[in-house]
Amino acid sequence: MNFFEKITGRxxxxEMKAFEERVKVLPAEYQTAWKEMNNHLWIHGDFTGRNLMPILDSALELLEVTSADGQSVEEVLGDDIKGFCAALVGDEGAKTYRDKWRDQLNKNVARKLGGLK
Structure with a gap:
């Protein structure tokens, strides 16, 4: 990856287009699960989302392998895809980018108010 590609996100x-090509060959229920997993995983991304690329790749590989084995999505992911995604990125209490920004803002305000005294 060169500097230009990294800056522009190209x-x-x-990589996302390659993921989508891999998803197209999966059964319909797996494609739906992938879309739902994407929705739940992206909120745990950093500013660029690059931290999620290995996680997305691993999740897609899991779906590919289990669909080839003939397992259903429910057998693999359970009935709580949101919880599965939270566990995948860390733990049940994984912070979203909004939580991280809110914490940073609160720290900055507290520091400014503490400095006024």
Whole structure:
């Protein structure tokens, strides 16, 4: 990856297109699960989302392998895809980017108010 691709995010666009091509060959229930997993995983991303690329790749590989084995989505992911995604990125209490920004804002305000005294 060169500097230009990293700055523009072109490398991630290529990788996401490759993921989507892999998803197209999965059964319909797996494609639906992938879309739902994407929705739940992206909120745990950093500013660029690059931290999620290995996680997305592993999740897609799990779906590919289990669909080839003939397992259903419910057998693999359970009935709580949101919880599965939270566990995948860390733990049940994994912070979203909104939580991280809120914490940072609160720290900045507290520091400014503490400095006024």
């Amino acid at each position: 490398d991630m666009t290529k």
